[in-house]
Amino acid sequence: MMKFGNLVVAGIVTGSIYAVFAVCVAVWYRVSNILNLAVGDFAMTGALGVDYLSRVENWPLPLSILATLAAVAAFGYCYDRVVLSLAQDRLRRHEGIVVTFFFTFALSFFIEGIAQILFGTNVHAAPALWPGNSLNLGGGLNIVRAGILVLACAVISGGMFALYIRYTLSGKAIEASGENYLGARIVGIDTRRYRRSIFVITALLAAIFGIVESPITGYTYISGAVISLTGFIAAAYGGFRHPARALVAGLAIGVLEALLGGYVSAEYGDTVMYAILAALVLARPRAMGFESAVSN
């Protein structure tokens, strides 16, 4: 029973990361109709960037974090301004979506290449922001301190976003852009500006989560792809357009992964999990939200 509880706690921690990445993918998809496959690479950049600056260059930790986040934001902004604008704004909308999708894929490889040169191929992690042993939750349940930070970040960022969508006009404008592109343009919503700001914000959010979470798992230059993939799958279960469903799916995948790893096989846990996920999609595509991704 204790084992089960601990696995669930660990699963919720990893799941909340998947959830956040799934929400990032889903939100940007809502605005731009494009799937961002590079979101995990921003997390890796955050974690390894902070590690590099603080460990190799001996910068103080807060400065390393700020510098890394500033670099990620600046890069995301320039990437959208130059590459995504070229790829999308000059083309017809449908062509643009397909082309841009591949550009985010290319971006992922590009970031990995740079990261390999800058950070090497070893496993690193940003310094723990809240160092110390795991906390005892009572009854034999333990949670790593970084896990609490991850959960806190997930709740804060998710909550802020939900409030933003619900109570502000620009939040509703984001929803409107996703609902009806032409209808959004007609009332004067600058859909490109929203695409850009959400791209930068999700990149920043991903970097922050990478920094906070990396002490738990450790990152290498290719960790981003796995994170993107899992976030992407969770987002797919939410039909790509529903951040709330993507969030639940992310949490569920995290817990499932932890339980399979603990009870079935540490080595083949992931394989079994992907098999289960694939089976679910094949059995109930509509209930899993895949329908809406295609028909919209």
Add this chain to the structure above:
Amino acid sequence: MSGPGPGTALGVTGMSVSYGNLVAVHDATFSIGAGESVAIVGPNGNGKSSLLMGIVGLARRRGEVTIFGSPAPAGDVMWTARRGLTLVPERRQLYPNLSAADNVVLGCYSWTRSARKARRSDAYGRALDLFPDLRSHLRQAAGTLSGGQQQMVAIARGLAADPKILAVDEPCLGLAEAVSKRVYEALARVHEAGTTLIVVEEAPKRALLICDRRVEVRNGVVRAPAGGARP
């Protein structure tokens, strides 16, 4: 003929709209005076909607468009909306999963970023007052409303932008006769309140009941029969 003068709300000079190789509107020149109500008529597929899309900046155009004398930058919908020209587009283009109220309040986006200001504004209030039937459906998702109610939401969204010129594209497409009548009554009231009105209609009969004159579009060529800026 009325040239672009001080009383001109909308002036179009030598405007062409094309999609790739297809020329939808060819060299259109006409103007609409402030406070006028004009029906743009002609068979379907002859370029009426493209004319409007070109004017508001949603379709690529050549030529000049002025709104109250200021030349409109091509492709800038925001500018057009801020200067007071709002389009209620063909097929309404609502946000189906957002509530009717949210659809209408987003019309205010052209002049404010504050949801509170938008909800308390005169423009928003007037837009809703025009359609008392909508009151009980405001929390409903727009996609679940009837066709007539959706059209009312679309017009209300246009009015929430506080337009000086309201352009409505095929307001009665697919609506029952009784509902169409209500929509037209509402548009007539909008015009009476001083808004310049442009209505695109395939069947001009009804439009001409509330419109002072007509602009004809045939095969992408615009003919605006002489009649002066005001009757």
